[in-house]
Amino acid sequence: MSQNLFEKVWNDHAVRDLPSGQAQLFVGLHLVHEVTSPQAFQMLRDRGLEVMYPERTFATVDHIVPTVQLQRPFQDGLAEEMMTAIERNTSDFGISFYDMDAEYQGIVHVIGPELGLTQPGMTIACGDSHTSTHGAFGNIAFGIGTSQVRDVLATQCLAMSKPGVRRITVHGSLAEGVYAKDVILSIIRLLGVKGGVGYAYEYGGEVVDRMSMEERMSVCNMSIEGGARCGYVNPDQITFDYLRGRPKVPSADSEFERAVDWWKSRASGLDAEYDDVVDIDGSGIAPTVTWGVNPGQSAAVDEHIPAPADFPESERSGVEEALEYMDLMSGRPIAGIPVDVAFVGSCTNSRISDLREAARVIGGRKVQAGVKALVVPGSRAVRKQAEEEGLHEVFLEAGFEWRQAGCSMCLAMNPDKLQGREVCASSSNRNFKGRQGSPTGRTLLMSPAMVAAAAVAGEVTDVRSLLN
Amino acid sequence: MTDTTNVTDSTRAKISGRGVAVRGQDIDTDRIIPARYLRTVTFDDLGAHAFEDDRTSSDSPHPFDDPRFAGARILIANRNFGCGSSREHAPQALMRWGIAGFVAESFAEIFFGNCVALGLPCLVASAEGVGQLMSAVEEDPSRELTIDVAAQTVRFDDLSIEATLPAGLREQLIKGEWDALGQLLTASGEIAARAESLPYIRGFR
CATH class of the missing domain: 3.30.499.10 (Aconitase, domain 3)
Known part of the structure; x- marks a missing residue:
């Protein structure tokens, strides 16, 4: 029996065991948005702490931004206050910030992959439950609360309990008019909104293997809606093709090849063990x-x-x-x-x-x-x-x-x-x-x-x- | 702004006080604190808005508006309490309303973790045990309950209901060490070594 991706990536990032029984887990990529971060930065100031790895945190604005009238100051004074806070916090602590006028501003779970920040084999955290989206690339990505945002800023680590892994295999092929969204809604209908508590979900099978990266993101995105804090798909050629040439992916051929070799090595073995296995017939899924x-x-x-x-x-x-x-x-x-x-x-x-x-x-x-x-x-x-x-x-x-x-x-x-x-x-x-x-x-x-x-x-x- | 997560000078071995039952399955964090109240850079004023939409849009009075439950410290809930959004604003709002501990049939994971960071014990009891507790506080809201973290029980009158919490977290609450940051900070050498070992940190060079 070989290891699954979750175990490999977890072990790669485990710093040590904590007295609480949890593990201290290194976070490879930290994403920040305006809603769940201002209190975390204030907690750092209150304790006189710095950001340990400012180059591993990236921020954008997505939740409060208007979608019609973008001029500053915003008409909503509370939204304006939050904008001002994230501008000041990222500036004070030396964190890259994709502001309103940046080429790559957008929903944090859309821009991470676009930029190539999101890569296989990483641990990824963000103060947002839909961080599970990034698992589409074959990594451990999960949402955290604001006190934990503080922890990641200050130490690049989290105290985490290790979940089990449930393999969900979607067999067959999808009919015309049936999409990734229908697949994940069907999975949640089958397993329930709390069925995934205590599990990471690994999605695979012919249907998932054929999906584009964007479709895989839609599936992984709603893992949390099924109670699973994270969900992932093993990285494959579709993943590597998506990443090649992205701004934050190594551009030199030799480095990209080394990256692909390592990414491949993180995928679950063909005979990997799981704590639970679920099989679904994709051909039977309707809109x-x-x-x-x-x-x-x-x-x-x-x-x-x-x-x-x-x-x-x-x-x-x-x-x-x-x-x-x-x-x-x-x-x-x-x-x-x-x-x-x-x-x-x-x-x-x-x-x-x-x-x-x-x-x-x-x-x-x-x-x-x-x-x-x-x-x-x-x-x-x-x-x-x-x-x-x-x-x-x-x-x-x-x-x-x-x-x-x-x-x-x-x-x-x-x-x-x-x-x-x-x-x-x-x-x-x-x-x-x-x-x-x-x-x-x-x-x-x-x-x-x-x-x-x-x-x-x-x-x-x-x-x-x-x-x- | 005060950082209430810094309160590590006391133990949370026992939480005593009156209870309030919030019945229903899968009560999500959007219901606990609607998103419009997240437009703030502090947690200070969230207490007044806990369950706001449930309180204003329902025909029957919400327990948080029932004067008999004013001052309650222990919230009793059913399955998958706190599901959905990761917003720490949810336990912050409940804490600032006055809640100091939870007993439920089950909790959503992120909510549970956020409560740990705030030193709010979340104990899991059977459906029957939760039912007993809910009936007890609804029948007599002045009844005093005690969450005993070490004994893993919730007690009232002469009754003791089993309610569990993982061993490591019990220790943290009893010793007043639920704030993970202090612990995480002591490993800076090991953190650097771990980072060094990861090929992507070196840009695959």
Whole structure:
């Protein structure tokens, strides 16, 4: 039996055992954004501490940035205060900062890979639960709280408990109109929103092997929604091809080859051991939509809203609560649920391939009257690429708004919010109560292609009917 | 701004006080502290906004608004409490509202880790045990509960309910050493050696 990637990377980075029973783990890459870092920098100042490896931390702004009016000072005084804080903190402590006007500003989990900061074999931490996204490159990447951001700044280390590893193999092939988003929503539906607690998820199998890096990022991104703090895919030629030539990847051939050799050596052995194994038939996955208030409450677009009685007794009260909040009747079809807002964006699905698929579905159609539709690219680089390909014209002609980069309506810390009881078809990652900025707003999670379909139809629609 | 995570001058071997039950599965950190209150550079004012949207949008009164539970120190919850966003603002908000310890059927990992960093014990009890505790505090909100970290129990009246916490973390709470930073800082030589051993730190040269 050989080791899996998680064990190898963990051992590479374990500094020592701590009395708490946890390990002191070296963090190879630390990413910082404006929301979860200001208190951490203040804690350093209070203790008179420096940043131990300032060259291993990179910062950007994504959560609070407006996507329409970018002029400083921001109209929102609180957002402006947070901008000022991250500018001062990165400057005082000597940390690279991709500011609003930087070529690579964007959602932290979009720009890390774009820059080539995210690489196989690393440990990666960020004060953000969707740090699991970076695992697509074959590394250990996980979200941390602000006190732990402080710990990484001061020591480049964390106190961590080692989880088990669950191998999830997705066999077969995906049908037309079925995307990475449908794969991860199906995995979470199957294993539950807390099924991954205590595990790192390793995703593999024919379906994952064939995925592009952007698709793998969508899958790994939502590992945390399944309760797993991190998820990863073993690095392969697709990974190396993506990384070659990126700004932070070694450019000399000899160094790049050494990097590839090491990256390959970190992949799980063919006979690696796992703490748990799950097999899924990818051919059976359909376009998937959430109907409830957690990402595990989903169904195929051609299914019906379930009844509480369809679930084990321990889950029934949660299902009842969800259906009441969503105001959806058991037994009604998923297709046809009316939507008020369509949002293409977030660290799950705001990359160029997501925008291409959404534009392909639109194909000259118009957004249904009364639907507010917006596309928020994940980064300035994605936005630029999309404009070079003319995708923005497809969106604008259809009636979508074409926005600047940021987290936007995924969590509505900027002015992009649902109003009242609006229902949003969203390519984001969380359908929690109140998540999109209205305390009573409702979210239906789905792929960006399905969001585009919902925008043009004004209701949840099977994207396969528009692609034929 | 005060750094409350620095409080290492006391032990958290026992937490005593009244309890408050927040019923429901998978209560996420967006519900514990809505994202709009994260637009701040301190944690100072979060206590007043704990569970704000649940408190204002529900027809039935939220326990955090029920005067009988004012001053409660122990929060009792069901499964997967604190799932979702990594925001430390969630335990910070609950701590500043007055919560000093948690008992639940299970916790989400990042929330659990954030609580450790703040010295807030999170004990795991069976569904039956949590049910007993919830009923007990709802029946008589003035009832005094005690989380006993060393004994791994939650006690009230003559009853003692088993509630677990990993051994290493128990030690940290009892000795007042839950703040990891002091410990991590003592290994600077080993940290440098570990960094040196990683090929990407050297740029694969």
